[in-house]
Amino acid sequence: MLARALASVDVVSTGRLTVGLGVGWSLDEYEAVGAPMQQRGRRLDEILELLNSLWSGRTQRVTGQERIEPASLTVRPVQHPRPPILLAAYTLAGARPHRSQRRRMAADQPAVRRHRRRLDHHP
Numbered sequence: 001m002l003a004r005a006l007a008s009v010d011v012v013s014t015g016r017l018t019v020g021l022g023v024g025w026s027l028d029e030y031e032a033v034g035a036p037m038q039q040r041g042r043r044l045d046e047i048l049e050l051l052n053s054l055w056s057g058r059t060q061r062v063t064g065q066e067r068i069e070p071a072s073l074t075v076r077p078v079q080h081p082r083p084p085i086l087l088a089a090y091t092l093a094g095a096r097p098h099r100s101q102r103r104r105m106a107a108d109q110p111a112v113r114r115h116r117r118r119l120d121h122h123p
Helices: 002-012 027-033 037-055 105-121
Strands: 019-021 085-087
Touching: 002 037, 019 037, 027 037, 037 085
Parallel strands: 019 085
Antiparallel strands: none
16 A cells, blocks of 8 residues: 555656655553564564555565565555655664665765755655
């Protein structure tokens, strides 16, 4: 559902979507949903892999942590191969780029500069 919603926003915004994700920091939130906080980095890795897979037209059933039903999208993002994804982090481990991001980091620099300019001019 996240992949579909983000793809739809990218289409409606004519390719101006930048996705921002993070692993979270609140133990209370993890306990509330019954998810182990120690595996949050691994879960984010899986989410990124699933997003990339769905946006490229591939289906995926099983991840390391979850079993999901086969899914496909009728709406794909305008940006290719996908919208830029910015990952928030406050630890050294979190600051390392995900393996799916390493190739895109140089390509995403113009998007980062564009968003910085927007923020600098926003009250």
